[in-house]
Amino acid sequence: MKRILKIGLDSAAPFPLHSDYNSAKFEGFEVDMISAVAELLDLELHYEVSLWATILEKLYKGELDMICSAVTMTPSRKMILEFSQPYLEFQLCAIVSRGVVLSDLSDFANKKIGIRIATEAEKYVMSAFPSNVTVHAETNNELYKKLLAGRIDVLIDDSPIAGGFLHKHKTLEIGMFMPGTESQYAIAMKKGDVVLKDQINGAIDLLKANGSYNQIFKKWFSNIRLV
Template sequence: MIMKQILKIGVDSAAPFPLHSDYNSTTFEGFEVDMLQAIGKVLNLEFQYEVSLWSNILEKLYKGELDIICSAVTMTSSRQMILEFSTPYLEFKLCAVVNKGDTHGDDQTFKDKRIGIRIATEAEKYVMSKFPSNTTVHAETNKELYEKLLDRKIDVLIDDSPIAGGFLDKYDSLEIGHFIPNSDSRYAIAMKKGDIELKERINETLELLHENGTYDAIYEKWFSHIRLS
């Protein structure tokens, strides 16, 4: 009997549903969970999940404390300099989430607004570079950020559209004000720099999942009702 290779997978403690739910909840599920299960079945892999704050998770991978991260990791040029990335598996945009009824049609309406953003995210980088004079509220978790918006402690929050879609399912009083122009982004599986063999095996499997319809079935299950851009 061939022993399964065990990989340590880093996931965000602030669950970015529908990518994945809280690992410590009764049911651990989501798009990335299903996708990894399909990859693991093909490659005979066993996964050990390790939960960490997003502000720490990339550093843990860089130090070799994790084998991969599959937790809504945006693939960027700066990250590609220190990490390996698989073929992207989801394309999306950043979006502005507001309370229903609040006027927010484009970036011009950010003027004088209190903007909420998660720490150590691409959304945070965007806001700090584009709107340095605005009042900004930084949060460690998605839940904290959306609750601040509901309580009107902030006027708008910037988030990845897949994650925003998950919260809009939960909170009927919120909506996407607009998608951020020129914020096209992609999620990919992150690995340690130089882990080329693993990257190639994962990429080959992702291609197979696209070819045999498995990817499309998983996508339809989790994103058929969510607008990503």
């Protein structure tokens, strides 16, 4: 009998990592990757969909077994959660309307910056641009709609997620990658769940060794710049 794992999923779908769970076709890089991991480990995945801050809290409390939904691995999170080996490297980037020039951080002066609540991008902006007016949103869709409507001047986002939105909105582009924001996504698990972590890491190693990981990566990121 397969072991059932409860996996948290961000309801504000960060495509191409994953689409909306309730859409006609649930798909994405993380969907393919974790499905391949589950097949190797004979696991059955039960998704629980909620806002980003909520699934993080549920994992910390032990109400979920893992999150595979654009979780940035950070020193502070590693103190309270277990993490698999990284499966994607990226940077934060600034998204602007086409034609807006950004060459260094001084170009952000007096710009209204949009960021998503409870993300590493939010932490970065509050530290790097303390004097700027900031607009905080619960979902990615809200942020990009605000930028398209001219209600913010720029938004800061993870480059994989930005790539998905830029594919839909051709009037937007990456103005610049934010210096010093090299980051990694990893699967997050309950603190102390080292047996599961070791199993996940072994499966990821196998997917990389047999070429499956590279096939999945090329399928979803062949036209998206991550760094």
